[in-house]
Amino acid sequence: MSAVIVAEHLLRRLEGEVPVTLIDDVSLSIDRGEFVCVMGPSGSGKSSLLYLLGLLDIPTAGRILLDGEDTSRYQEDELANRRLEKLGFVFQFHFLLAEFTVLENVVLPMRRLGRLDEAAQRARGSELLERLGVADQGGKRPSQLSGGQRQRVAIARALANDPLVVLADEPTGNLDSAAAANVREILRTLTRDLGKTVVAVTHDAAFAAAADRCIGLVDGRIRAGWQGPAARPASASPGPASVSPDAPAPAGDVP
């Protein structure tokens, strides 16, 4: 299998009165069709890593190869073009445009890309909504949908331009367990049936169990074998907010 994302010695530092290192020397490689989860305590830099891999943020040092292409030489607009063509994002909060209908939201990236004509865009949008089980919601406003439905619409929008990689930041973090299971299943299907690569940040042990592999992150560094809450009894599984950034590294966490 070919690597679709390769990160080499990523460093992301925020310069300021007190410099903060968000990501510290992270190297990783993700293959096409993989379902990868990123786990770690709150504040460990999971979102920061996802923004870097998603070309939303620019590393202070190191480089990212997307689909074999070195992205470190690209300017802002070229990075935006790569995001448009090759990447799709799903965030914890749905992030749909409130004034547009569900279908219009899904069609938006296609309109920006402009490869399909208007009729084809709408047809593809409806098809995506149908695949995600929200076909009958196309004419509604996002505010008229349930949380799980919105998240499925957000996934449909992430898939609009047929991306190589879908990046999700706690896509189930805001959902009840049934809706979370549904979304998780959908993401799983994306890799199995559509050959998409999915990188998802999660706190959810069940989610981690469904993934092909998990990347553990602590203090901005990769910790091999970090299982976090998954290693603990399910009943003691803490919510995202209850894991403090300075919590001691769990046992068995050997670099």
Place this chain on the structure above:
Amino acid sequence: MRIELGVALTHLTSRKRQTLVSLTGVVLGVAFFLAVSSLMRGSEKDFISRLIDNSPHITLSDEYRAPDVQPAELRWPGAAVQISHVKPQSETRGIRGYREKLAFVESLPGVRAAPVLVGSAVLTFAGRLQAVTLSGIVPAKMKGVSTIEQKMTDGSLDALAVNPNGIIIGRTLADRFSLRLGSTLSVVAPSGASRAMKVVGIFRTGNAAYDQEQTFALLKRAQSLLDRPNRANRFVIQLADPYAAREVALRIEATVGYKAVSWVEASEDILSVLLVRNIIMYSVVSAILVVASFGIYNTISTIVMEKTRDIAILKSMGFHARDVRQIFLIEGLIVGVLGSALGIAVGIALMRVLAEVTVKPPGVTEVVHLPIWWGGEQYLLATAFALGSCLAAAYLPARKAGRVHPVDILRGAT
């Protein structure tokens, strides 16, 4: 429809009240711009047309623009010759060969000209004296270049043609001397020659000094009285297109040699006052639009602040900074275009109302309508100013929106 336009429209409709307020600002700005501009330009046109109607478009006189070159300078050209205390020729000799020169001037397209011999004389009647300007004219030609015929209250210019001893005087003089049509008075020339003449016409221009001191007689009669046989010392020239006066005057002067002064040159001071007045007026009415643009700035800034999340989504999706900027510039443009269109409609309505207003200037008996100029360029100017200030007002928030980093917003939102 472009996405940017679609997003812009949803933004404006999501803030209806604020959009409406800033739109109203532009509408009123454009409407006032038009009302004031049409009134100011209307009164200016009115003034200039009076100026053009009541004075010769071009006056050719028997003078030269530059003094004669002195013989010493001719003898040693380029030498450091300076001659002081040169006395100008005092005697006005009249235009040399005026008939040929008149024929040339009349041969120019759209040009009418009348020869005049102007001199001073003294009128005496019943023992009273009045120094006057005596203009010898050819009535048939004079009618073509002067509005004096329309100003006649008694008699006519034609009466002069049939009565070689006739004289036309102004209303003020007639009242002072109790003269009527048919009254006889005597005219004394500087040389001492005197002649009895009969009043055949009385005019009234409204300018009291002119109505007292100006008199007209036949050119032939004036020539003999003033002892300038076969001379004229002035051409009064009227043009079909008064605004060509400057070029025609230059051309006539170049060919004929004598000084030809156009009305533009003669009223330079007034025209420059009008220009300054226009500059002041347009700065003030544009200021209204600038103030209106603050409303737009406010509205669009609010929208940008409210919609940073949406901007972050669009940018994370792959929108460029330029696309995002365009959304907000389009919003400014929409307000500008709608505002100009509605503003022009309201402005025209306002101009119609103003055109109905009548005023009674002091000392004038008849009421007049306010002069309104309907010219097209003021609409263009108002629209250009409105669009310009709307775009300028939208530019700052648009630039700010273009600079939003999605990561900053995403971090803040979770």
